[in-house]
Amino acid sequence: ELQQLDSGGGLVQPGGSLRLSCAASGFTFNSYAMSWVRQAPGKGLEWVSTISGGGGGTFYADSVMGRFTISRDNFNNTLNLQMYSLRVEDTAVYYCAKLSWYTSGWIDSWGRGTLVTVSS
Amino acid sequence: IVLTQSPGALSLSPGEKATLSCRASQSVNNNYLAWYQEKPGQTPRLLIYGASSRATGIPDRFSGSGSTTDFTLTISRLEPEDFAVYYCQQYGSSSWTFGQGTKVEIK
Helix, strand or coil: CECCCCCCCEEECCCCCEEEEEEECCCCHHHCCEEEEEECCCCCEEEEEEECCCCCCEEECCCCCCCEEEEEECCCCEEEEEECCCCHHHCEEEEEEEECCCCCCCEEEECCCEEEEECC | CCEEEECCEEEECCCCCEEEEEEECCCCHHHCEEEEEECCCCCCEEEEECCCEECCCCCCCEEEEEECCEEEEEECCCCHHHCCEEEEEECCCCCCEECCCEEEEEC
16 A cells, blocks of 8 residues: 655745655565645646656656655655755646556656645 | 646536547547646545546545546536545656646526
């Protein structure tokens, strides 16, 4: 089961920073890649970032490259997303997602989502 | 890779057949294409992976087909619980993309 901590989300001013966390359970965490996917209010799904099972491979959407950093703690079964230089257009519900393979794959489990609002 | 879904919205009655299209701007490696269903207030649910493989627990009225750049999700007979938004997604490259979604609404 994929559980997503609500800690880290919330309201932040443009240019600010936030760190999202997602605690996983119910599967062998370090065997699967993980991703962050976001959904702006009333909009569709947008892929943000993916990290391989061991953490050695990371990938980012162009819209967040250089501003967001994905990481994972395989000891504590936690996925993180450090967000810097936040923009109004980063406002969205952020979902952590478990992938089907070690390096990539389809999303077979979603977290509950945490809302990030970037506004002055 | 840009994924374009059509139509943007589909108005149908329960029992009718729904045909949703997803077209890729370039070839999707190994046909690594998935379909998800999203309902208001719920997280997305995986329906199809690998273009045509049904996920665990998905009714057989849902089927996926297609290859390379043209993919289709078919719902053979719409049930009331099938009215939702459907997204395609490619995972064949290191940079994923989702389609913009097709809303299937009750006529």
